[in-house]
Amino acid sequence: MRRIRAAAAGAVTITLLTAATACGGGSSSGGSNASPKTLTYWASNQGASIEIDKKTLAPELAKFEKQTGIKVKLEVVPWSDLLNRILTATTSGQGPDVLNIGNTWSASLQATGALLPWDAKNFAKIGGKDRFVDSALGSTGAEGKDPAAVPLYSMAYALYYNKQMFADAGIANPPATWDELVADGKKLSKGGKWGIGAEGSNASENIHHAFVFAKQHGADFFTADGAADFTNDGAVAAVKQYVDLMAKDKIIAPGNAEYAQNQSVSDFAKGKNAMLLWQSAAANLKSQGMSEDAYGIAPVPVQSGTPGTGTNVNSMVAGINLAVFKNTKNLDGAAKFVKFLTSDAEQKILNGAYSSIPPVKTAQTDTAFNSPSNAVLKDTLAKSAAALPQVADESQFETAVGTAIKGLFADAAGGRAVTTASVKAALEKAQQQMPKK
Amino acid sequence: MTTTTAASAEPGERTVRKSSPGAARGPRRTGRIKRIGLPYLLLLPALVLELLVHLVPMVIGIVMSFKELTQFYIRDWGTAPWAGFDNYSVSVHFDEPVGEALLHSFFVTIGFTLLSVGLCWLIGTAAAIYMQDTFRGRGILRALFLVPYALPVYAAVITWVFMFQHDNGLVNHVLHDQLHLTDKPSFWLIGDNSFYALLTVSVWKGWPFAFLIVMAGLQNIPGELYEAAALDGAGLWQQLRRITLPSLRPVNQVLVLVLFLWTFNDFNTPFVLFGKTAPEAADLISVHIYQASFVTWNFGTGSAMSVLLLLFLLVVTGVYLLLTSRGRKTADV
Numbered sequence: 001m002r003r004i005r006a007a008a009a010g011a012v013t014i015t016l017l018t019a020a021t022a023c024g025g026g027s028s029s030g031g032s033n034a035s036p037k038t039l040t041y042w043a044s045n046q047g048a049s050i051e052i053d054k055k056t057l058a059p060e061l062a063k064f065e066k067q068t069g070i071k072v073k074l075e076v077v078p079w080s081d082l083l084n085r086i087l088t089a090t091t092s093g094q095g096p097d098v099l100n101i102g103n104t105w106s107a108s109l110q111a112t113g114a115l116l117p118w119d120a121k122n123f124a125k126i127g128g129k130d131r132f133v134d135s136a137l138g139s140t141g142a143e144g145k146d147p148a149a150v151p152l153y154s155m156a157y158a159l160y161y162n163k164q165m166f167a168d169a170g171i172a173n174p175p176a177t178w179d180e181l182v183a184d185g186k187k188l189s190k191g192g193k194w195g196i197g198a199e200g201s202n203a204s205e206n207i208h209h210a211f212v213f214a215k216q217h218g219a220d221f222f223t224a225d226g227a228a229d230f231t232n233d234g235a236v237a238a239v240k241q242y243v244d245l246m247a248k249d250k251i252i253a254p255g256n257a258e259y260a261q262n263q264s265v266s267d268f269a270k271g272k273n274a275m276l277l278w279q280s281a282a283a284n285l286k287s288q289g290m291s292e293d294a295y296g297i298a299p300v301p302v303q304s305g306t307p308g309t310g311t312n313v314n315s316m317v318a319g320i321n322l323a324v325f326k327n328t329k330n331l332d333g334a335a336k337f338v339k340f341l342t343s344d345a346e347q348k349i350l351n352g353a354y355s356s357i358p359p360v361k362t363a364q365t366d367t368a369f370n371s372p373s374n375a376v377l378k379d380t381l382a383k384s385a386a387a388l389p390q391v392a393d394e395s396q397f398e399t400a401v402g403t404a405i406k407g408l409f410a411d412a413a414g415g416r417a418v419t420t421a422s423v424k425a426a427l428e429k430a431q432q433q434m435p436k437k
Numbered sequence: 438m439t440t441t442t443a444a445s446a447e448p449g450e451r452t453v454r455k456s457s458p459g460a461a462r463g464p465r466r467t468g469r470i471k472r473i474g475l476p477y478l479l480l481l482p483a484l485v486l487e488l489l490v491h492l493v494p495m496v497i498g499i500v501m502s503f504k505e506l507t508q509f510y511i512r513d514w515g516t517a518p519w520a521g522f523d524n525y526s527v528s529v530h531f532d533e534p535v536g537e538a539l540l541h542s543f544f545v546t547i548g549f550t551l552l553s554v555g556l557c558w559l560i561g562t563a564a565a566i567y568m569q570d571t572f573r574g575r576g577i578l579r580a581l582f583l584v585p586y587a588l589p590v591y592a593a594v595i596t597w598v599f600m601f602q603h604d605n606g607l608v609n610h611v612l613h614d615q616l617h618l619t620d621k622p623s624f625w626l627i628g629d630n631s632f633y634a635l636l637t638v639s640v641w642k643g644w645p646f647a648f649l650i651v652m653a654g655l656q657n658i659p660g661e662l663y664e665a666a667a668l669d670g671a672g673l674w675q676q677l678r679r680i681t682l683p684s685l686r687p688v689n690q691v692l693v694l695v696l697f698l699w700t701f702n703d704f705n706t707p708f709v710l711f712g713k714t715a716p717e718a719a720d721l722i723s724v725h726i727y728q729a730s731f732v733t734w735n736f737g738t739g740s741a742m743s744v745l746l747l748l749f750l751l752v753v754t755g756v757y758l759l760l761t762s763r764g765r766k767t768a769d770v
Contacts, residue, residue, distance in 0.1 A: 080712075084731060091511050108734075112508050201627065203714070255604040258626045260712065392508065396733045403714045410627035410716065413603075432534035435507060435735060 185251030195251030197264030203402025561647025654688030
């Protein structure tokens with residue numbers, strides 16, 4: 001009996017200990033080659049659906065397996081889940097080997113220490129850092145640190161406009177400034193149709209636009225030393241100008257205030273909205289039945305003049321990066337996989353499929369990326385796009401300010417006044433929610 | 438009731454004790470240990486599971502609430518620096534933004550819970566009483582009533598999301614286009630109306646449980662009571678007040694407590710309806726804590742808020758049980 005009791009006590013102690021250590025977080029080892037024949041890959045949802053992504057990626061993964069003998073287990077993760085899934089994997093240490101991350105999260109995820117740093121030695125394994133376009137490298141981690149990820153797909157915002165609707169309203173050219181956009185939008189907003197669409201309840205989307213508007217007002221949401229600065233005059237004016245497209249100019253349908261599932265892309269494809277500010281929308285529009293001749297593509301408007309650096313920035317550097325979990329059991333295989341996905345041949349195939357721009361210089365020069373629409377995106381990326389602040393608090397900033405803008409859109413839709421004071425108050429509240437330093 | 442069980446248990450125990458000293462040493466001693474040890478041994482698996490599933494995570498949560506746990510440390514949370522009571526003081530400083538938002542969310546949750554539980558109970562009880570009479574189609578109706586309770590939460594709530602949509606939703610179509618009750622289509626998923634949208638879904642989802650429990654409770658009321666009351670000239674209302682409701686009291690006590698705890702902690706409904714960040718008017722505390730922990734990556738503060746919530750619910754439940762059990766004792770006397 002005593003033995004049984006001792007055994008039972010032992011069992012409890014052991015289970016408790018395993019539980020306690022299991023909760024203690026992932027191992028801190030820097031990757032190994034314990035299982036060299038398999039890899040797990042979390043791809044972000046890039047195409048119109050998860051199924052389309054699986055179809056696009058499956059033949060490429062088969063190609064990789066044929067070349068290297070390494071089997072890749074693929075999981076396509078929807079955007080809404082991706083950050084949380086990465087976070088959970090970071091905490092438990094049970095993550096994939098290779099994964100896609102939104103490039104704006106690079107510095108936030110880098111701060112967790114879970115991602116493999118891309119130092120010179122690791123970059124050498126995939127052909128060197130110089131293969132990548134500078135603007136894309138600008139959103140791979142905090143400045144002065146080794147990148148936490150490698151650019152995979154690059155994207156930029158552009159203005160998509162419905163040619164027929166423009167012709168019907170007697171508008172010859174797409175707007176180049178916001179004043180022109182508002183004037184055109186007013187001509188187009190009638191009879192149940194609207195000038196332009198927005199995703200009012202999508203925090204990230206709100207941030208992307210607020211960031212560009214802020215740049216155009218010569219402002220930023222963070223100070224040079226990385227502290228949150230959401231209430232400076234430029235930032236307030238930027239957010240107000242964006243929300244005013246609905247509140248004051250009335251060229252966005254109030255219903256867009258609750259959009260968060262890319263409904264504005266569908267509205268544009270269906271001809272309900274005449275304009276759409278989106279990143280690399282071609283593949284998505286095609287899958288929704290809108291032919292490429294039906295719309296034109298122009299640079300996102302600026303306050304005055306032509307797009308460029310400084311206050312004429314008209315897009316964030318959008319895109320997807322490829323990261324490797326530090327505690328991978330197949331470090332060499334992971335490096336080979338990253339090399340494969342960033343190779344010229346794969347870059348052409350995948351960026352072609354997702355209508356994005358290759359962040360790899362040699363692939364970008366391919367004729368496939370010289371279509372008029374791609375020319376606009378490429379030009380924007382090269383000349384007038386800026387990376388979102390690469391600070392550790394970036395993901396919190398997206399939530400706090402993105403949600404504040406969601407609230408302001410709700411006010412606008414509900415007929416409440418959106419004033420400089422109310423915008424400032426909302427941003428003030430968002431700033432106070434940021435982690436204290 | 439209680440006295441009888443105690444009395445019957447005591448003699449039993451005494452016999453065990455009496456028989457053991459009189460017995461010889463050695464083998465009989467092991468027998469005694471066996472008799473005393475066996476129940477504990479049988480309890481052990483349950484104890485271990487309880488420990489692993491509830492106690493250990495709870496202790497870890499409490500430890501986390503004293504740490505400065507942000508994204509810098511989640512990979513190995515043991516290394517996060519101690520924060521002392523900082524997380525708690527941030528949470529209860531109600532004149533600062535974090536505390537203010539928590540307090541707001543707390544009051545929204547209280548209002549929401551009281552309304553939701555009240556309505557669930559009212560509708561459930563009314564339906565159960567109505568369904569007592571036999572009539573054609575009662576079985577089908579009863580089964581239909583239970584549908585919301587049987588549906589998977591996600592599927593049910595996402596359907597509500599479609600119905601509540603501003604442009605194409607059924608709710609606006611009926612209220613605005615058909616009945617002309619509003620001068621323009623309303624927003625239900627953003628802004629102030631979101632509270633009513635949440636309440637509607639919560640009640641729709643919750644009342645069948647109340648219906649089920651009350652129906653079971655009604656089965657236990659002897660029909661003779663009603664017959665006698667009817668003979669004495671008691672009308673329906675009096676029968677309800679003097680017989681039905683008092684007899685349902687023990688059932689209702691449990692029902693209300695369970696509904697309160699479920700509704701107060703409901704995460705699925707608001708999360709599916711509004712996503713990661715709920716509109717201010719419908720910012721329930723469960724989503725609020727989730728947001729603090731998993732969206733803004735302040736796990737320490739999130740844990741502290743959870744502990745505070747746990748304490749609050751413990752106090753409420755304790756007081757409630759105390760009050761209701763006191764009531765029962767007086768009733769027994």
